[in-house]
Amino acid sequence: MDTENQPTAAPPGAGAGIRVVLVAPLYAGNIGSVCRAMANMGVSDLVVVAPRVAEGDWPEAGRLAVHAGDILASMRTVPTFAEAIDGCVAVAGATARDGLYRGHIRLIRDAAPELAAIARTGRVALVLGREDNGLENDEIQQCTHLLRIPSVDAYRSLNLAQAAMVCLYELRLAAVPAELPGEKSPPAGAAHKRRLFEAWREAMLSIGFMKEDKADHMMQGFARIFSRGVKTVDDANIMLGVARQSLWAATHGEHGK
Amino acid sequence: MDTENQPTAAPPGAGAGIRVVLVAPLYAGNIGSVCRAMANMGVSDLVVVAPRVAEGDWPEAGRLAVHAGDILASMRTVPTFAEAIDGCVAVAGATARDGLYRGHIRLIRDAAPELAAIARTGRVALVLGREDNGLENDEIQQCTHLLRIPSVDAYRSLNLAQAAMVCLYELRLAAVPAELPGEKSPPAGAAHKRRLFEAWREAMLSIGFMKEDKADHMMQGFARIFSRGVKTVDDANIMLGVARQSLWAATHGEHGK
Structure with a gap:
């Protein structure tokens, strides 16, 4: 038995079972924006596979992370996709494309309850592909779930951080009952x-x-x-x-x- | 009867009844990112109230709009909030804050079906406030609906374009049945x-x-x-x-x- 690949238990707390995996991102601003979206939605585990960020572009990450600098600081960078998803019991990749190996795509809205349930005891990787080329076929094949954010056919490609936000929002809504401040005044009798x-x-x-x-x-x-x-x-x-x-x-x- | 303020009928097509209103935005990059989110979700009517964008920052809008340059090009700029919502039958403001005048906040998930239904025959303004100060009380009072995107209490403030994306995503899902490519192979008997x-x-x-x-x-x-x-x-x-x-x-x- 390959003990190195044993799933690791998720730490307690809503969102604690979610890991965001960015595959070979190009723009540091997107990485920073993803950090902020994660902070908004209570997720803190970020792994980046082989970033292609230009040297002088990195300060943008800190600028766009705003109050999520701690997530950016604890971000891990790994050379391969396999290392990024190591220990995860579910690997959910967002893809805007149809075609080969993509027959079992589900809407993020429909998949979120199952993924949130898995994240209560194990670790779930939310995988977002390259800004320019999405996920490659060998990465798609390593995904246990494929996710689709509905959009108009003419312009399917969402900004990386906006796609992350929609997925993290759905996962949070599925995991945590949303609370509103509520009326301070009781109902009139x-x-x-x-x-x-x-x-x-x-x-x-x-x-x-x-x-x-x-x-x-x-x-x-x-x-x-x-x-x-x-x-x-x-x-x-x-x-x-x-x-x-x-x-x-x-x-x-x-x-x- | 004040004919100038008569609601204008929405043009046909999903998302056509939605107008995005940005109140005094600071960063052109956010305006461009909102354009892209609108294009992804099939919305094209953008009105900006009294932008505070620095002169040299405007090119960022075009860079981040990517393939939504037509929405950016047809964006209208108006001096007052009242002009921005003119002709709208519903005015839905997103707010991360509780307090005065905000007792009737609803989750965007819960409000989306009603707003999408209104947008089939009338025009609905989706209002997003300032990056630094949100919406002011007099603007809140002109809203017929107040919307909340659930988030962690410690970091409620979403990036402007990410907030726009979540709202537009919810409105689209409420308006258009999401379609998946589906399995090409029929179910096995x-x-x-x-x-x-x-x-x-x-x-x-x-x-x-x-x-x-x-x-x-x-x-x-x-x-x-x-x-x-x-x-x-x-x-x-x-x-x-x-x-x-x-x-x-x-x-x-x-x-x-």
Whole structure:
């Protein structure tokens, strides 16, 4: 048994089981942009195979990594693709091309849940090919999964870092339930909403917006609008205040009766 | 009625109802990268509000647009946010920050189907804020939708063009059923698979891989592996060929009995 190629366990933490592998990239700016995308999505393991970056171009990597300088600093450079994927239990290569060896391409959206599940216990390589030539056939054959980002047929080739971002975004969404800050105000209850409608009915009659015989019909319109827009206690209080102030203005203001 | 602000109908074609609005961007490279992302995702209407790009930086836009030079060439520059969103029936702003006026943020994944549906008949502005300061409160208030791209809390700020790509990707997936090249070979039928198993049983017995009393057990292993791996007529023919050749070699070759 080839113990050197035993899969290594992924460290804990969402994204910790993902390794990004860039094959022979040309532009340092792309490497830096990939670092930033990784930092945004909670991934930190970056391996670059035989980079073709021009000597004077390397500072661009640091400039575009922005606050992901630690990922760039810990990036490993290896001479071969085999070394880059060593220890990985899944090797998922993104490819924009069809054809030979590519019959089992899946959309990244469809493959992400399986890859995220694998990454919980093992290491998953997300492989992105050359800016100019993508992945070669022998690299494609070493992939356990092939990924496609849907795009228009006329312009399929995505920027390297943007392709990385879409894949990392999908993997993160599949791994971590996305949280939103949420409404700080709780949902308005039925009684609160009933008081709101009563206050609006009275106010709209008082200011002459509607007559009694048309009131039921008009209130249907407010019901429709409020059902979509008035969700929280704060929302209901704001619109209740409008009705009460309209009523006060109609009976006390200079336009009052 | 304010006829100047009447919504304009979207031209036909997926992505045609989407307008990308960049608010006061700093870096021309980002504008060019956004053009490329738009071209990849089938969107072509770009409006930039009061760009802050340094004079000598503009060539970067063309360099990073790559094959999306036509989108860059037809980009409109306007002085105010209001002009940029003129004629749009939905204004969806991406924001990485919580707080004031941001209580109704939704994940781009959740909002994309609604926005894509609106874009079929009207125009939807996808608004991306400043690289350094995002969107200001008065801009946030003009948004009908607020969008969030999930990320790690420690590094929420995505590169402008990468944020654009994720949003445009979600909008495209919501609007256009993604197509894959698909297997060229049709699925293997039950009879084909039965012939495959019979051939393997005979071949594995013949080459001495298993004895008759263990054959049923071993065939379960092949059934498991083939059920995952042998999907198409081409797949089945390849593995059938292996069995037949093994049988031939076992009876005719130098290791035959």
